[in-house]
Amino acid sequence: MSSSTQSQDTNVAWFDEEPSESQIPPSARRLLETYSGVPPDKVVEHIVHLRNEAWRIFPYPCIGQFRFLEPGIDGLREYDEALNRLRDGQKLLDMACCFGQTIRQLVNDGAPSQNIYGCDLQKDFIELGYKLFKDRDKLRAEFVVADILDPTSSLRDLRGQMDMIYTGSFFHLWGLQKQKEVSRAVAALLRPEAGSMILGRQIASVEAFEKTSATGTMYRHNVESFKQLWEEIGKDLGVVFVVDARLEKLNDDHFMGDDTKRIYFSVRRA
Template identity: 60%
Template sequence: MSSTESQDRNVAWFTERPDDSQLSTDARHLLERYSGIPAKDVVDHVIKIRNEAWKIFPYPCIGQFRFLDMSMKHTKEYPELLERLSKGQRLLDMACCFGQEVRQLVADGAPSENIFGCDLRKEYVELGYQLFRDHNHLRSQFLTADIFDESSPLVELQGTFDIVYAGSFFHLFDYENQIKVSTAVAKLLRPEKGSMILGRQIGAVKAGTHDHKTNPTGKMYRHNPGSLQEMWKKIGDDLGMSFSVDASLHVLATDHFRFHTDDTRRIHFVIRRE
């Protein structure tokens, strides 16, 4: 995608200002209480950071302020994550963008030194420090890495994480590349029963490949629970491991259907090593 295209705001997935559904109560509380941003300044502060991020790459989650969803907090596993982190386990937020989920965990009492973030673009990590104003005190570590790069910092961390969170990440790829990426993420897990990958992504009632302009291959494979279970059975067989997969489809907000097909859903998943 060219630099001109990357700055074009005349697309269905760009919103000039966040509405109440895009700037959630959770996000407001985090920015006001954790970051110390006055309530009257929150919207303008978010827009300023978002506009800088849009110049880097026009992901739909950037254009529609979806990085403010704070989705991890609303999973049924969230209390488990906080407890495990408090006991010294380690979590990696894969494709962390601004590290918003990292900050939510820390704000809710998780030890920041047990939480890592990783993104392809270092600029997003730096914008995260600007968004949350915590460069001088956050102890979490952020990595810049390409999941396909066999010499990236992630390789040295294989087998060291108890939990990997992958929000809006796997769906950036077509089916074959999802297998490659998912395999690489599985290798990051500690080789113990209960190590887990959880997250969400765009799915569909009927699994299949769709065109998607902002994805690296121009394609997106949208899973349903059955296809996700089948893929992880293949990954487990190839790795000599066994995984349980709990996945469910959820209805999207109506604004998504400006650029998605009618059977598009969001799929939530929890993948545990057995």
């Protein structure tokens, strides 16, 4: 996506000039220092420089507030399982991978990078990921630039091939009906075997509701509505999905209301 006046406007609630200490989790700092080789006294400068480049592409709140640095997949109960399965040769797709921070976390924790795929709508984010993590010459993960809703995109080559799919801050980008369409498209990428699973986290709410704003319509789930969504998708596809989900509070520096939570989930083929 090209730059726009809107994307360069930093006078919004979800843009912080510099990250606070709480916005740079120890795991993110460790990743940049040990995996990427960024000197400890240059970490903040490096992060801000790359974040500002990304902001000019598109002003996602997760970029404005440095939330791409937060622990993501490693906050899931299934993280160790995912690592072990990758070490055993299984494949994982990071959907809407942004900078590919999840991919680098997995690799730094021992997953073979050749077993990991990343997909994003924005090629610029993938390129910025190489700059952020300084690993263009060593990372063997395969990246795909594609729209999940485009049946002719290069994602078609991955249909039925993925053992695991990570969806961080992804499904919540749409209203409920569009989420169903997107979720079915993601499920089609899973290997049609028991144990194939979708993992993720996203913005949620104590009470599920649909929100319409200038940027579009978004549906925020609670645990019950999320389970119902996948029950309906399973019936549509003739598949039984077992859902494990939990709500957790956001960090104290978020700009949303008290009812806003984060949902962590796994959706596993029975």
